[in-house]
Amino acid sequence: MKLYFSPGACSLSPHIVLRELGLPFEAVKVDLGSKKTADGGDFKAINPKGYVPTLQLDNGQILTEGPAIVQYLADLKPEAKLAPANGSWERYQLQEWLNFISTEIHKQFSPLFNAANPDSVKDAQKTKLAQRFAEISPLLEKQDYLTGSDFSVADAYLFTVLGWSKYFHIDLNQWPGIAGFVERVSARPAVAAAVEFEAQAKKAA
Incomplete structure (x- = not known):
């Protein structure tokens, strides 16, 4: 491949x-x-x-x-076990997370990468991202990964897009669950x- x-x-x-x-x-x-x-x-x-x-x-x-x-x-x-079995309820929950990350986090970063966008647009996007981070953080304070105790493909995706925060001076330490998640995932070999x-x-x- x-x-x-x-x-x-x-x-x-x-x-x-x-x-x-x-x-x-x-x-x-x-x-x-x-x-x-x-x-x-x-x-x-x-x-x-x-x-x-x-x-x-x-x-x-x-x-x-x-x-x-x-x-x-x-x-x-x-x-x-990076994804539950096809057709299982757990698989649809994983797909729910993948869709959420794609539309509500990944694509919310896109306007920040566009140098032509004014600061007002970028500030609005940062506010949207902060809202999403605030929604996810409590869950990741209670469990290691998005779907529970096991690392999944959704965690790989979330970790990837969270990594863009540093380019736009978004301090993930504002959300302890998010910060802890990034630290845990970073430590995986x-x-x-x-x-x-x-x-x-x-x-x-």
């Missing part, structure tokens, strides 16, 4: 999941500005949407969109390895 990624992007989420599962894969860096892969290839020929993450299977099939990719990966190795790999890839740019 190949994971097309860009350092600092949401592709860190499936990168973490691949390492948690111990699955063999090749990480291919993408320049999102030029839409070129590290070897000079045309990334849009692989994913016409032009963004990461993109997973290419050994048979050439392409899967895009982070929440879909991480569930696919988890189902390749169900014994790792697979997570630390993925983060370090991408940090080195960014330096090599």
Whole structure:
């Protein structure tokens, strides 16, 4: 398998999941500005949407969109329990979290990355994010992860998007549950390895 990624992007989420599962894969860096892969290839020929993450299977099939990719990966190795069984109530709860993170946190960060947006827009977005963090924090004070005591693909996704807070001077220590969650996830060996790999890839740019 190949994971097309860009350092600092949401592709860190499936990168973490691949390492948690111990699955063999090749990480291919993408320049999102030029839409070129590290070897000079045309990334849009692989994913016409032009963004990461993109997973290419050994048979050439392409899967895009982070929440879909991480569930696919988890189902390749169900014994790792990064996602509950398909069709179970717990699986739908996981999907609920993945959708919430995607729409209410991930996409709320997007206007902050747009330099053309005025401060008033960015301040409004920070307020929305603060509301969501305040909603999640109490849960993460009571349990280690979003779905309970076990790390899941939803936690990999939440950890990834929370990492963008530092770019916009959002202090996660305002929400103890959130801060504790980030600390716990950061300490996982697979997570630390993925983060370090991408940090080195960014330096090599």
